């Protein structure tokens with residue numbers, strides 16, 4: 001099995017895609033131009049850059065010309081009031097909107113280092129989904145065994161070797177901090193797990209295929225505080241291995257887990273920056289009001 | 297709320313409870329009317345035919361003497377016709393249902409097809425018989441055979457299977473689909489690994505409901521010309537010699553349970569009425585057995601599939 005990522009990298013030389021922190025929100029549209037070689041803070045490369053991206057549900061324009069970077073092996077939080085388009089933006093990253101008729105993309109989302117435009121109609125959404133995994137708001141394990149849930153991504157990639165699947169299932173479950181709880185019941189139905197365990201199983205299911213980016217849409221909103229804490233801890237650990245984008249309604253959670261924060265409002269990106277800066281010293285009044293709970 | 301309101305509230309609650317009781321009684325009466333009617337019919341049939349239900353009744357061909365007449369050719373015929381019905385209707389119906397639900401583009405043509413499929417379920421069965429007489433019996437030259445009868449009933453239950461398949465697929469939550477697509481599965485992989493297995497109990501239930509309707513159908517079978525008196529069995533579908541199966545039986549003449557019953561009820565002699573009652577009793581048992589299987593599937597197969 002050859003991962004799509006390595007294939008692509010050998011085809012194209014990696015473009016230099018690093019940006020300056022303060023220029024991030026505004027100047028993101030020039031992100032992929034070769035001369036943009038400035039560095040963010042400690043020099044974090046960009047994994048994906050959203051450029052002038054607009055999205056339509058039929059005639060309704062849900063996202064309006066969004067531009068922002070997604071830094072590699074960092075956690076980027078999307079925050080904003082209900083209905084502002086966070087899920088819409090997140091689901092764009094693995095072309096979920098393609099499943100339903102009438103949706104339309106405008107603009108680009110480039111995935112680095114190969115510079116693939118995820119939204120290009122010529123790019124197969126299946127290729128995009130193989131590179132970018134998604135964890136949903138409600139835990140959604142398949143009504144199959146725990147083992148089969150984690151193995152599924154490998155199976156659809158054509159992996160047949162049993163011991164290879166065994167190994168990767170174990171690794172993924174370890175990565176999702178679930179192994180010790182399920183190692184003796186791998187063949188029990190996944191739906192018998194608790195909500196928090198199910199959500200970690202869904203994370204393991206994504207991890208098994210080693211995605212380049214992981215998307216989380218309010219992954220803890222259906223969980224109790226203890227399960228939430230364990231998921232947050234997990235996200236913290238995963239940060240070193242994979243680029244993470246997370247939608248959350250919980251300001252404390254955004255502050256705890258994320259390195260960068262994007263504040264959205266009515267389909268627009270109001271402010272993007274390092275989480276510290278956004279939370280301590282937001283440049284816009286609206287952001288401050290939202291974060292401090294005066295609004296939203 | 298003030299303390300002096302409490303008696304008033306209690307009075308209101310009492311009145312509501314009386315209304316509730318009234319409805320419960322009315323519902324129970326309605327239910328009993330249906331159930332008791334069925335039980336009475338069934339019991340009467342069982343009572344009338346009881347003496348005739350002996351092992352010989354199942355192993356004898358029909359006869360001019362009521363006491364020696366049996367349902368051998370009828371139950372074998374029903375079984376073989378049902379086999380053709382299932383083999384033709386299930387793959388066609390399930391594939392159509394999956395296509396309509398998962399693959400078909402949402403446009404006017406699909407809408408028209410959808411409406412027609414639903415309407416087909418309501419077409420009187422004799423119309424199918426007439427159609428089959430023209431198409432299967434004469435045009436395709438299948439003759440008045442088990443094949444023609446099986447295909448006719450297959451056509452009859454096809455809409456039921458399609459509708460059951462679609463409803464069953466629709467009950468799979470969106471987030472399960474999205475989970476599979478999100479991992480990079482193709483439409484076919486999602487269909488094969490998720491849609492079909494999760495909707496199978498529902499599909500099987502639909503198939504059995506369709507089959508239990510088909511097994512009692514008389515009009516279309518008479519229309520295509522089933523024999524009413526038949527004293528031979530079709531060639532056995534499985535044999536002791538290679539290749540162990542043969543398809544001679546498909547072209548054989550045949551009769552089925554409801555036709556055998558109909559034939560006996562039209563005789564003036566009292567003894568044949570007894571035979572008819574006995575055959576009716578067996579037919580109802582066959583239908584009940586099929587429904588029992590579908591209930592078993594619902595409770596035992598479905599319990600592993602939850603979200």
Ligand SMILES: Nc1ncnc2c1ncn2[C@@H]1O[C@H](COP(=O)(O)OP(=O)(O)OP(=O)(O)O)[C@@H](O)[C@H]1O
Nearest residue numbers: 057060062080081082083084085086087088089249
């Ligand atoms: N399938 C759809 N068709 C039409 N409009 C939609 C659809 N899904 C979402 N919208 C609209 O798009 C806008 C953004 O929705 P989205 O779900 O992205 O919001 P959100 O920020 O994730 O909100 P929440 O925090 O409540 O989850 C909303 O105005 C919503 O009503």
Ligand SMILES: [Mg+2]
Nearest residue numbers: 086087088217
């Ligand atoms: Mg949302």
